[in-house]
Amino acid sequence: MMESSAQGLSGRQNPIERFADVTVLVLCLSIGLTGVLASMGITVLVALAGLAGLVAWISANRPPIALPRLPLITLAALIVWAAISSLWALNEPKAFILCLRLFALCLAGLSLLYASHGYSPRIRARLNNALMAGYTLGLLALVIGFIYIKQTGDSLWGSYFNDPLTTLNNGAVIMALLLWPVAMIVWSRIHPAAAVLLVGIVASGLLFLSSGASLLSIASGLIAFVLVFAFGRPAGLAIGVIIAGLIVMAPPVMENFSHSESLKNLAMDAPTSVEHRLLMWDFVTSKIAENPLLGWGMDSSRNLPQDAFRLAPNMEIMPLHPHNAALQIRLELGWPGIIIAAALILTIFQSILNADLPKFQIAIRVAAASAYLSVGAVSYGVWQNWWIAMAWALAATVTIAIPHNSS
Secondary structure: OOHHHHHHOOOOOHHHHHHHHHHHHHHHHHHHHHHHHHOOHHHHHHHHHHHHHHHHHHOOOOOOOOOOOHHHHHHHHHHHHHEEEEEEEOHHHHHHHHHHHHHHHHHHHHHHHHHHHOOOOHHHHHHHHHHHHHHHHHHHHHHHHHHHHHOOOOOOOOOOOOOOOHHHHHHHHHHHHHHHHHHHHHHHOOOOHHHHHHHHHHHHOOOOOOHHHHHHHHHHHHHHHHHHHOOOHHHHHHHHHHHHHHOHHHHHHHHHHHHOOOHHHHHHOOHHHHHHHHHHHHHHHHHHOOOOOOOOOOHHHHHHHHHHOOOOOOOOOOOOOOOOOOHHHHHHHHHHHHHHHHHHHHHHHHHHHHOOOHHHHHHHHHHHHHHHHHHHHOOOOOOOOOHHHHHHHHHHHHOOOHHHHHO
């Protein structure tokens, strides 16, 4: 009976492939709730689904899938350079071990991406339903957590300092990112107006939380979607080039921001986290100037001497990482790392824009990529396992959400 049920899910004869398909279904159904309640669990979901997909990849009889080569080659080059830079890192053994973990996680993510292809319209519809149901569960968890905080002044889960709403921040970001594949499903299966309404409702709801990163994510994704939907692939290429350019030029750009008097005046009226970031980025740019060519080495941000720069006895100027992906890569991996990272962004956008898909689907993919990268510009460490796992999960869910007539 169990085998019959599994075969009914995937329609495949190979039991290994059926198991891989079930893990993808579980990921679609649980990623929203996992992201809200325990975002670190996304790493586990991607690792398990990726492992099952890897076994299916090796042993199954699926037709070959042409995954984009240039982004994978560039990603491999970035990991290799990061491993080389661990030779002069401030925490050399841990830095190299981190590179090995990142390699394993990226292999799992690639396998998950492989497992997300090749579905029949009927099975893709089930996966779409699971993704929409999982997204609804995630939103419901956010609402329950918010109501509990407002009623009690405490949080249902997670630890916090001063503001219990911050325990919802990771979940808010994940809901903002998953909004794009879910919006694609709603647009294609229900009505475009329903998708627009969904984006509006989610964005309005996130206004009540304390996650500026989630709002930035939706705004960035929405701008990218509108530009590509209106002007096509040239707009997508322009977005990719601008993002890559900002990554390379991050230190001088951030230095100008942190020294701008008008921005400092605005920061005085903004949340304290904004002012803290400006001070942090100023500190990071000064440290980049000390080792401009090769950087401080992989994952050295958390070990940089900074006691003389403390904002308060109990507050470091840079807790763990710069909260900006471009600055962290330049700080740790130097010019080679930032050039490879910019090339990675360009090749990702190139692969998105070269896909033989309708303009609407291209626009959704560019929106998802832009939304993810915008969060990386203001929050999270670039090497955090769950954040990298989320990138692979987002790529997989966008692939799964492609309408049936594009299969």
